[in-house]
Amino acid sequence: MGLYRDEAVVLRTYKLGEADRIIVLLTATRGKVRAVAKGVRRTKSRFGGRLEPPSRVSLLGYEGRNLDGINQVETVDAYAPLRRDLERMTDAGALVEAAEQVGREGESDPGLFKMLTGALRTLAYSPQRPALLVGAFYWKLLAAEGVVPVVEHCVACGEPEVVSFDVASGGTLCRAHRQGAPVDAATLAVVRQVLGGRLVDALALPASPEVFAAAGMATAALEAHLERRLKAVHLLGGAS
Amino acid sequence: MYTAAVQDLIDELGRLPGIGPKSAQRIAFHLLSVSKDDALRLAHSITVAKERVSWCRRCFNIAEVQAGLHPGSGLAQHAASEPAGDAHTVLCDICRDARRDPKVICVVEESRDVVAMEKTREFRGLYHVLGGAISPIDGIGPDKLRVRELIARISPEGVEEVILATNPNIEGEATALYLTKLLEHLPLKVTQLASGLPVGGDLEYADELTLGRALEGRRTIGG
Ligand SMILES: [Zn+2]
Ligand SMILES: [Zn+2]
Numbered sequence: 001m002g003l004y005r006d007e008a009v010v011l012r013t014y015k016l017g018e019a020d021r022i023i024v025l026l027t028a029t030r031g032k033v034r035a036v037a038k039g040v041r042r043t044k045s046r047f048g049g050r051l052e053p054p055s056r057v058s059l060l061g062y063e064g065r066n067l068d069g070i071n072q073v074e075t076v077d078a079y080a081p082l083r084r085d086l087e088r089m090t091d092a093g094a095l096v097e098a099a100e101q102v103g104r105e106g107e108s109d110p111g112l113f114k115m116l117t118g119a120l121r122t123l124a125y126s127p128q129r130p131a132l133l134v135g136a137f138y139w140k141l142l143a144a145e146g147v148v149p150v151v152e153h154c155v156a157c158g159e160p161e162v163v164s165f166d167v168a169s170g171g172t173l174c175r176a177h178r179q180g181a182p183v184d185a186a187t188l189a190v191v192r193q194v195l196g197g198r199l200v201d202a203l204a205l206p207a208s209p210e211v212f213a214a215a216g217m218a219t220a221a222l223e224a225h226l227e228r229r230l231k232a233v234h235l236l237g238g239a240s
Numbered sequence: 241m242y243t244a245a246v247q248d249l250i251d252e253l254g255r256l257p258g259i260g261p262k263s264a265q266r267i268a269f270h271l272l273s274v275s276k277d278d279a280l281r282l283a284h285s286i287t288v289a290k291e292r293v294s295w296c297r298r299c300f301n302i303a304e305v306q307a308g309l310h311p312g313s314g315l316a317q318h319a320a321s322e323p324a325g326d327a328h329t330v331l332c333d334i335c336r337d338a339r340r341d342p343k344v345i346c347v348v349e350e351s352r353d354v355v356a357m358e359k360t361r362e363f364r365g366l367y368h369v370l371g372g373a374i375s376p377i378d379g380i381g382p383d384k385l386r387v388r389e390l391i392a393r394i395s396p397e398g399v400e401e402v403i404l405a406t407n408p409n410i411e412g413e414a415t416a417l418y419l420t421k422l423l424e425h426l427p428l429k430v431t432q433l434a435s436g437l438p439v440g441g442d443l444e445y446a447d448e449l450t451l452g453r454a455l456e457g458r459r460t461i462g463g
Pocket of ligand 2: 296334335
């Protein structure tokens, strides 16, 4: 039975038996892990609120046959300000939901861990809720997965002037090849900002139709890649 | 693989919460191995509970149809009425109790939370059971909870205070935030259960969220 120490983000939890929970974690070095926290639902549990999503923790775990177990947990960052704002909480739900879908068990993904903790920190501690945070995270996930749609030119012919976006076709399309949903230049500028290394500027953008549309494109592309619908991002339906 | 009857049983059991395919199989074979009386007693108690127990039409707590008022077998003059009819007529024990204060409503996620609150013997108002909590990651929004029903009670029942007693976890907190936003424009007091340190615990073992909350919710006791 191997003991290990790792950092992790608590993605979600499931009730198990009378007082336990299965904790789904994205660890820094061992990918996605499902581990049992014994007695965590009891009021006097030694784990207390440390295993609440989306906390970042340092943990002492042990390998089990089916599920790992958790011996000790310390909080690295509980992202406490998130919990005072319903929209940011929903955004955090959208981040951890996507991370859970993209993360793989038994496959180390330090890049994903870094992206997630960075996004949660920005979400929790920015004075204003960054309107494009979830959208930018989704675009970056697509890039990291190597499935980012083409947004520089027409997928079909390379024509720089594009008018629509179609996930099934693999990106933007020109007037001649148009398919899918119309897309305007302002929205594409936002997407190119995110993918072109100007993330900080993109996150400073206030909520606008372009920001909303840019996030919607990423959601559609990520849902196509995962072959499933994401729930959290649709919940408050543009409540920003 | 199995006969149709056994497979049906395994499938039904597998739909219960917390029961995976392996457990469903184990329970099914257990049930097949026990005496017929034992198995039928379980089937009977499920039938009786489903017939007698429904949701309180006012607070959505679990409510039991009074024996005699409505025979469990659904015979006699009620023969024609559908079982769902109960749901519209039944009040729970708490809502029926004239000594309770209807001006204060304590909002909880589940019926079992009512039981927990009642054990304190500190609360004399009424309840409202939401039937869950907002959970973005599970796609559970306010529309899936009995929020509209709560709002509908406020004015007709002359409610003066709503106590939010959702669980102190991320879903419960999201729900409390949502309800606060919704209720803050109404002429009533909205309060939330204080969250803090468990009685009998040691301060040094408290986690940061709990301790932070306890500090936030501190109260003046002198000076
Ligand atoms: Zn083209
Ligand atoms: Zn009631």
